[in-house]
Amino acid sequence: MNWLQQLVDAFVRWVRRCIPAYDPQNWNDNDGIQFNNNCYNYACAIRTNTFAQPGRATGNMYPLPIDCPGVDAGARSDGLRAIDCDRGCGCRECCHQVALVVAPAGGEFNDFHWYRLGPDGRWSHKPGGTQATNLDNSGHVITDPRTADRGAYTVFCGCYCVCEGRVTIN
Amino acid sequence: MSEPEQNAVVVFLLVYSGRPDPSWPLDEGGIGNVAARHADVRGRALRVPTPPARLGYRGFRIENRPRVDRLPPVLLVGGGVVVEATEKGDSEAWADVAGLESWLLDEARSRGHDQLLREAGAPVRPDEPQPA
Numbered sequence: 001m002n003w004l005q006q007l008v009d010a011f012v013r014w015v016r017r018c019i020p021a022y023d024p025q026n027w028n029d030n031d032g033i034q035f036n037n038n039c040y041n042y043a044c045a046i047r048t049n050t051f052a053q054p055g056r057a058t059g060n061m062y063p064l065p066i067d068c069p070g071v072d073a074g075a076r077s078d079g080l081r082a083i084d085c086d087r088g089c090g091c092r093e094c095c096h097q098v099a100l101v102v103a104p105a106g107g108e109f110n111d112f113h114w115y116r117l118g119p120d121g122r123w124s125h126k127p128g129g130t131q132a133t134n135l136d137n138s139g140h141v142i143t144d145p146r147t148a149d150r151g152a153y154t155v156f157c158g159c160y161c162v163c164e165g166r167v168t169i170n
Numbered sequence: 171m172s173e174p175e176q177n178a179v180v181v182f183l184l185v186y187s188g189r190p191d192p193s194w195p196l197d198e199g200g201i202g203n204v205a206a207r208h209a210d211v212r213g214r215a216l217r218v219p220t221p222p223a224r225l226g227y228r229g230f231r232i233e234n235r236p237r238v239d240r241l242p243p244v245l246l247v248g249g250g251v252v253v254e255a256t257e258k259g260d261s262e263a264w265a266d267v268a269g270l271e272s273w274l275l276d277e278a279r280s281r282g283h284d285q286l287l288r289e290a291g292a293p294v295r296p297d298e299p300q301p302a
Contacts, residue, residue, distance in 0.1 A: 030255040109289035112188035
């Protein structure tokens, strides 16, 4: 391996140091950690044990019914930064990428959900108080949450960066 | 969490991902029903794999907050499987041969969650395959 390749690899490792790996063992305890941390906790990689809600930590809880603008405002208030999904978070800060989807109002089922991008380019998520997984509703590995089987969460809202020391959730 | 649920055996309907799930306390009759079905499952069912996590309807979690003797601290019921967390931090799963999920689905419907269950993809009967 030549020095240029080594330099590139070192740079990639340096950028990826900020991206949380898929770590279901840290969440799936069939007990308090799993039950009290939801998709927003998992996506932000922050355990609060409070079933965190976008905007609650910063006094801007999303309103009901749940829609993209409402959750977006709450998430931005908590410190998440909206980005183009195809451009990523860059490497100026220590950040990882997450994505927001919504099950739209219209009936009884109305909710939000978050995914997070891992260092291997694949996505994972944690459906509520159940286990974290890297599979979609069809059992496929998630390479892009825009095209994954999301069940009733049919509205794709957008992507965000979660940057170290800049996000507060509760 | 309402005050009556603070020190009760509480059922959570596992449907949402972001917002809190609906929940209700079990009365004595309900506790007895769950305990009997749980004992039946443990006594005669085969161990099975835990169902995979998914969005939408996933089943129920029963939290035994007052530590009633007849029940484990936590039971997960869904996908035709009953899962009990062990004190070692592992979990054991059995086939739901006692109709516990079916009974909980009827309970949820009787509490006004019928439309929510349908929209979340819950089976009419638990032994029916869930929609992909």
